[in-house]
Amino acid sequence: MLSWDIAVNRAINNAVPKVYKVLSEHPYVEELAKRLREAKLEVLNNLEKYVEETLQSVKNNGGNAYYVHDEKEAQEIVGKIVGKGKIVVMGKSMVAYELGIRKYLESLGNEVWETDLGEFLIQQANEPPSHIIAPAIHMTKESVGKLLKEKLGGVDENSKVEDMVAVVRKFLRDKFVKADVGITGANAIAADTGSVLLVENEGNIRFTTVAPQIHIAIAGVEKILPTLADAMIEPLVQSAYAGLYPPTYVNLTSGPSSTADIEHNRVRPAHGPKEFHLILVDNGRVKANKDSVLREALLCIRCGRCHFHCPIYRAIGNIWGDPPYSGPMGAMWSYIVKGDAKPAMYCVHSGNCKEVCPMRINIPRVLEHIKNLGLHSQTKM
Amino acid sequence: MYHVNNLSEIGKILVDNLNRYYMPFPVDKKVCSGWAKDLPRGGDTIIYTSCMYQIEPAVGMFLKLLPSISSFKGLMPLARLVKPSKSQLDRAYKILNNIVKALEKSGIKPGYLYEEEPYSGAILLEMGFLEEFREYAKKVVSLFKEKGAKKIITVDPHTHNALTRYQEFVKHDLEIVNYLELVNYTKKVEGEFTIHDSCLYSRFLGLREKYRGLIEKSGIKLVEDEMITGKDTSSCCGGPLGPVDLKVSEKIAENRAKDLEKLSKRLLVVCPICYVTLLPHFKGEIMDIAEVIF
Numbered sequence: 001m002l003s004w005d006i007a008v009n010r011a012i013n014n015a016v017p018k019v020y021k022v023l024s025e026h027p028y029v030e031e032l033a034k035r036l037r038e039a040k041l042e043v044l045n046n047l048e049k050y051v052e053e054t055l056q057s058v059k060n061n062g063g064n065a066y067y068v069h070d071e072k073e074a075q076e077i078v079g080k081i082v083g084k085g086k087i088v089v090m091g092k093s094m095v096a097y098e099l100g101i102r103k104y105l106e107s108l109g110n111e112v113w114e115t116d117l118g119e120f121l122i123q124q125a126n127e128p129p130s131h132i133i134a135p136a137i138h139m140t141k142e143s144v145g146k147l148l149k150e151k152l153g154g155v156d157e158n159s160k161v162e163d164m165v166a167v168v169r170k171f172l173r174d175k176f177v178k179a180d181v182g183i184t185g186a187n188a189i190a191a192d193t194g195s196v197l198l199v200e201n202e203g204n205i206r207f208t209t210v211a212p213q214i215h216i217a218i219a220g221v222e223k224i225l226p227t228l229a230d231a232m233i234e235p236l237v238q239s240a241y242a243g244l245y246p247p248t249y250v251n252l253t254s255g256p257s258s259t260a261d262i263e264h265n266r267v268r269p270a271h272g273p274k275e276f277h278l279i280l281v282d283n284g285r286v287k288a289n290k291d292s293v294l295r296e297a298l299l300c301i302r303c304g305r306c307h308f309h310c311p312i313y314r315a316i317g318n319i320w321g322d323p324p325y326s327g328p329m330g331a332m333w334s335y336i337v338k339g340d341a342k343p344a345m346y347c348v349h350s351g352n353c354k355e356v357c358p359m360r361i362n363i364p365r366v367l368e369h370i371k372n373l374g375l376h377s378q379t380k381m
Numbered sequence: 382m383y384h385v386n387n388l389s390e391i392g393k394i395l396v397d398n399l400n401r402y403y404m405p406f407p408v409d410k411k412v413c414s415g416w417a418k419d420l421p422r423g424g425d426t427i428i429y430t431s432c433m434y435q436i437e438p439a440v441g442m443f444l445k446l447l448p449s450i451s452s453f454k455g456l457m458p459l460a461r462l463v464k465p466s467k468s469q470l471d472r473a474y475k476i477l478n479n480i481v482k483a484l485e486k487s488g489i490k491p492g493y494l495y496e497e498e499p500y501s502g503a504i505l506l507e508m509g510f511l512e513e514f515r516e517y518a519k520k521v522v523s524l525f526k527e528k529g530a531k532k533i534i535t536v537d538p539h540t541h542n543a544l545t546r547y548q549e550f551v552k553h554d555l556e557i558v559n560y561l562e563l564v565n566y567t568k569k570v571e572g573e574f575t576i577h578d579s580c581l582y583s584r585f586l587g588l589r590e591k592y593r594g595l596i597e598k599s600g601i602k603l604v605e606d607e608m609i610t611g612k613d614t615s616s617c618c619g620g621p622l623g624p625v626d627l628k629v630s631e632k633i634a635e636n637r638a639k640d641l642e643k644l645s646k647r648l649l650v651v652c653p654i655c656y657v658t659l660l661p662h663f664k665g666e667i668m669d670i671a672e673v674i675f
Contacts, residue, residue, distance in 0.1 A: 005636075012608075013608070016608065016614065017608070020607075309613055309614060311616040311617045311619065311633045311636065311637070312622070312629070312633065314616070314633075314636060315619075315629055315632040315633045315636060316383055316629055316632070319383055320383070342385055344509070345385055345388060345508075345509070345625050346385075346622065346625060346626065346629065348580070348617045348619065348620075348621045348622045348630075348633070349507060349580065349581075349585075349617075349621065350580040350584070350616060350617035351580050351581075351583070351584030351585050352580075352584065352613055352614065352615075352616070354584070355584055355612060355613045356613050368506075368509055368511070369511075370509075371508065371509020371511075372509045372510065372511040372512065374509070375388060375389060375392060375508075375509055375510060376512065
């Protein structure tokens with residue numbers, strides 16, 4: 001059996017029953033998912049207004065906010081904020097990967113470290129990610145042990161997973177302490193408060209958002225929700241449908257760190273970052289939002305559940321789609337951000353993805369639409 | 382792995398054939414109609430095969446030729462290759478006659494269009510040729526109307542799906558119904574089988590419980606596992622990917638067959654494409670439900 005088959009079968013057999021269990025034990029999550037879909041649609045129906053509101057809200061909190069159209073603009077802004085010769089820690093961000101932020105910062109002479117364990121392994125192996133929340137899913141524990149033996153030492157292919165995690169933890173702790181800048185994505189952004197929500201289990205995002213003096217959050221405009229109350233729902237839904245519920249940490253950031261301990265006057269900064277920057281990204285999303293079928297893809301909350309129910313992903317997963325966008329959701333997103341219709345051509349319309357999608361996206365219909373667009377235009381095939 | 386065929390070229394050829402023969406590739410229409418002897422020609426209510434059960438066993442040969450299809454000057458020579466064997470045809474004809482018998486037991490006496498029956502256009506829809514599907518659907522609807530058909534009884538999931546979706550592309554007042562919605566089991570059967578669901582019946586067309594009900598009422602015990610035969614987990618056979626990338630299609634079939642074999646060496650299917658796609662990979666017996674419970 002091929003290593004991909006072994007790795008993905010292990011992941012499916014671990015993840016799928018966990019999601020069923022979580023949803024059965026916490027039935028309110030399905031209700032939250034319905035509410036989240038409605039809230040996201042409200043933003044997509046009035047996207048321009050909510051982008052403006054979000055930018056203003058971040059500024060009201062003492063942060064800096066930017067709207068960028070494409071990869072080049074995003075890289076320029078991040079490059080100006082970070083500068084050269086810095087140590088940068090990153091919390092896994094699909095949008096940062098989409099925009100080539102890590103490689104760009106490295107080209108400027110910065111030392112950049114992915115801190116999510118899976119993304120760290122991907123960085124060390126110099127391979128593309130294979131799953132939206134478990135980017136190193138294509139690696140068996142044996143191959144991880146071998147990789148860490150080469151890069152960090154202290155473990156090998158026969159080591160226990162616990163020991164492999166400990167080796168990376170020791171290595172990255174030093175980077176967190178020394179880092180000048182932390183870069184994250186965002187699971188949700190509240191338009192009314194300018195707050196950024198991030199969900200995680202490892203604790204690396206906490207470090208990334210608090211330890212360095214500068215925090216940059218980069219996110220697609222589709223992550224905006226009307227209110228903080230709406231935005232708070234997203235981490236719960238995302239983690240539940242990823243089978244990782246309750247999430248270990250949910251992080252909320254509203255501008256630079258602050259204190260109000262002297263006469264209740266809110267003063268910035270305090271112990272955390274003294275600068276907060278939010279970069280809102282278009283990169284194909286605004287155009288997709290104008291297409292009534294493609295718009296559905298913008299509702300995706302990146303839980304990665306569709307991957308584990310998709311026969312195509314199981315057959316060819318780690319090379320299906322444009323990194324970081326793999327799987328059924330990735331076949332939609334490869335078209336939105338790269339104009340690449342080829343991954344959509346592989347949809348066999350099994351329909352499992354639409355059955356399990358928390359946002360009720362009829363993914364096969366979106367992919368059918370992309371197939372048609374791809375077959376009748378000069379888009380990348 | 383992961384080498385997509387020249388889909389634009391394949392699309393042109395499919396459309397050309399559909400316009401000429403009402404079939405996606407040249408086929409002797411007697412192969413399609415040979416199963417029916419005593420059915421009235423046409424009528425208000427017709428059984429509609431779209432030649433799926435009849436021709437599907439030979440489609441594998443066509444798919445193998447697709448990557449080099451643009452180098453063929455014409456497809457007529459292929460017609461000789463795209464022909465099922467006698468035993469394959471006998472099986473397909475038996476399935477269709479069993480379906481007719483089951484319909485008749487339910488008081489329905491359908492007509493049939495014989496060699497005038499058109500293909501549904503499902504392959505265009507499933508490959509993403511939506512504009513071409515729209516044009517072809519218009520032609521098929523006109524043909525049905527011309528023949529006086531009002532109620533169309535489909536017998537396979539791909540045809541049923543294509544026809545139920547015509548309404549999105551062309552307005553019509555045809556009634557589309559699947560035979561599973563009209564029949565009861567006619568034979569008591571003992572023993573265990575596992576089941577490979579049709580993706581379209583199960584997750585798009587709302588017929589999953591219908592055929593499972595018929596199977597269970599017939600006396601068959603279905604061996605199930607939530608991770609293999611659950612609604613959310615039961616995988617595609619891989620067949621619909623054949624025209625795009627045959628290698629990946631076969632890899633999916635191999636994965637699916639391995640999973641199903643864990644449950645039983647006797648497998649029921651409800652779709653002619655699933656049967657043909659899984660057959661080379663499944664180590665055991667595969668039967669269509671229409672071969673077993675009618």
